[in-house]
Amino acid sequence: MTTPADRRYGWLLLLRTPGLGAAALRRQLQLDGSVEQALQTITARATGEAGQWLRHPDPALLGADLAWLAEPGHHLLCWGEPDYPPQLLHLDDAPAALFVAGDPSLLLRPQIAVVGARGASAAGRGHARRFAAELARRGFVVTSGLAEGIDGEAHLAALDAGGASLAVIGTGADRVYPASHHALARRLAETGAVVSELVPGTPARPWHFPRRNRLIAGLSLATVVIEAGLQSGSLITARLAAEQGREVFALPGSIDHPLARGCHRLIREGARLVEAPEEVAEAMAGPAAAMGTVLLERLAIETPAVVAGDRVAVGEGWRADPEYVDLLHALGHDPTPLEALVERTGQPVSAVSSMLLMLELEGLVESLSGARYQRLED
Template sequence: MTMDDRDELRAWLLALRTPGLGPGGLRERLDAAGGDIRAALAQLSRDAARLGEPARAWLARPDEVQLAADLAWLAEPGHRLLRCTEVDFPPQLEHIPQPPAVLFVVGDTGLLLYPQVAIVGARGASAVGLAHARAFALALTEAGFAITSGMADGIDGAAHVAALDAGAKTLAVVGTGPDRVYPRKHHALARRLAAQGALVSEFPPGTPARPDHFPRRNRIIAGLALGTLVVEAGLRSGSLITARLAAEQGREVFALPGSIHHPLARGCHRLIRDGARLVESATEIVETLTPAARMLGGELAARLGATGGAVAGPPRVASDDGVAPGPAEADGDTGYRRLLTELGHEPATLDELVRRTGRSAAALSSMLMILELEARVASLPGNRYQRLPGG
């Protein structure tokens, strides 16, 4: 990390920890400053009195020990502060109310660009509900979707574990800092997610679990996903908040029906009465979300192309005729062929591929996503990639 990079990260962290600012206030100042965090911070310092005494005091005399600890956390391998000004910030989050300004990520940041389905539900789920969560997670990953959830007990954890056991893509959005694990019983799951998937948080390191953090977390789960599946939920379940937020964001909401005598079916039945899609198989979800997945891929391609990155086509989820054109071949881009050549036949990390190809990590993540969906490249633990036979 260069001194300039460190100074820019420090400016972001200083702004993020300013009391009373919030993601909306930070984004407003960034917009006014043309995306320059240093200029935004300078303006914030001039206007600090409007945010109140805690903000003024923090900006006048910030806690340098805290900021140093944040920078040390970000310097560790696999840790990243993904900023809304960066090309690989998830475009789907730009379309939600109160979008986050940053995301702290542990693991594979590229997963946030994949077409995702959120699977949520009761913490005290039944054995049948857990089995449904595992089965739907597995089927959806086989169709090309990543599984997003909140690492909570019950349905969330079952969906994550099913994807991890299958070597598929999954990411958890948490309501604590990225260095905290909640619930504590999920330390092993958190380690697997960090190694094979991604842990994502809007909150800086050291932030404990608080009740008001989880609705904020839920809006990001709903925002990242093209659709949200509720497997089991009581009438007071937090999963209904995620479903409501997804509906308000214009995303699809799916619910599994259950017995009229089962308390954890009542939340799903309410969702269905309110307009959620009743589903009995993952195929129904795939068919519904395929157009949105293609649109997301097109938006990502346009974003990367506008910034000089590699233009990757839409994600290759199941198409109407069962055969989707391979964008790596259809666009005739020699960049894909060069990437495969540089990858060779031994596993390589994303950082190694950046050095070999001279392309940005954002561009390579997009290209590797396409090659993986075309079964020409496989992702391995440790943010490594392996060329497949015939790839």
């Protein structure tokens, strides 16, 4: 019988195979139905450098990958598995897997991207803090790219407001770029999440960041652009968001300010002019609620019961499932870390995260900073 550890090794082996792109790997997974079978098929057909790697992989490299994944709070979300973010499934170039340091359930929650110039003005940084803090207070996960300037301010403001923030990065999840954001990256891994499609050890390369931007746009319900020059990477994020059918908001600025020109272009091309974070939150309340409904349907388990305190009463849907009963018993009214709940229930982190999201949407559980959860019902 194949174990989760075997599947994880197979995934890492395939993710590191030279020349094997995410699209080809996804197609083979669809044909074969499992990573184990896909690995056999690809290995049998592989030639050249790919064949050499698959038949004689580097045990030290794969061992380092497994050691990274074994650390608390580190996860691998694989295409076709329950904890893979459904928002990305429609992308033609969806990643085959995501490496996550932090709380993986944040990827399943309504997100708003806040992006902008690295060399932002003091006013632009202030706008980023104001928008991110208010969006976080209203329950949105603030998503950005960990860059200097607007990105960094948005992450910090969301965390300082007691909300959640998620960084999608252009290096392996074990690296930090820019180096000045080491402390911020640690804080995000502890109280939010850091996400990468790149294998551990991957350094920063210029072409990684436009690809990173498609994931920021794809994960988020909307993108807010705060200060951007005409050559800004934020315009790439905004274009990708629009192509994916997502809402784009842009802050206007002075006609004399070069970092306002990108935003003005976006507004001319159809982005919504926005002046206050409340406008974004109110506009996205409906899509956020719809996303919650979709996730409820996606995660629902049809069995007969509801937990009320220490009693199990007759009910409908997922509420009868004994795994939910066990999870609610494992939760106290004091904040409990995700890792502790995984240990207490004996369930994999993907299953616990999904159940917690269900309970949160039902108003029975509250998520707190630092991947902690608290039971609300008596």
